[in-house]
Amino acid sequence: xxAAGSPAPNLLSAVRVAASAEEIFALLxxxxxxxxxxxxxxxxxxxxxxxxxxTDLDGLPPGDVEVHLKxxxxxxxxDFASSSPLEQRVFKVLQDAVAPAPAPAEADVFVPLESLQxx
Numbered sequence: 146x147x148a149a150g151s152p153a154p155n156l157l158s159a160v161r162v163a164a165s166a167e168e169i170f171a172l173l174x175x176x177x178x179x180x181x182x183x184x185x186x187x188x189x190x191x192x193x194x195x196x197x198x199x200t201d202l203d204g205l206p207p208g209d210v211e212v213h214l215k216x217x218x219x220x221x222x223x224d225f226a227s228s229s230p231l232e233q234r235v236f237k238v239l240q241d242a243v244a245p246a247p248a249p250a251e252a253d254v255f256v257p258l259e260s261l262q263x264x
Contacts, residue, residue: 156211157202166190170222173215177222185225192221 156172163169166186170177182189196217202210 156207156214160214169218173211173218175215175218175222178226181222181226184229189218189221189225192224193217196220 159172160169200213
């Protein structure tokens, strides 16, 4: 917000060049628990980016841009306040690293030779 109380003219640019997640939260006036942010800061920001990609911000009035930015950040933060980065699997490394193993197909089941009985 500017000194007059209206949205900063280029809030999106300020968010893009912010030096930390905490700075983005402060710019947008969104509250957070430092414990959650310490564990999931990159995950929150990546998820926020994904939510923002769903909306075309070009040409929107500054007030609307601010609303979209706040909503995307609050929504992304809430995803990680209520579950872990491992559960959310935002990054590919987490998607691949601990993905549940698929159930073996019947053809993949090992049957030891000594368990076979002649008829």
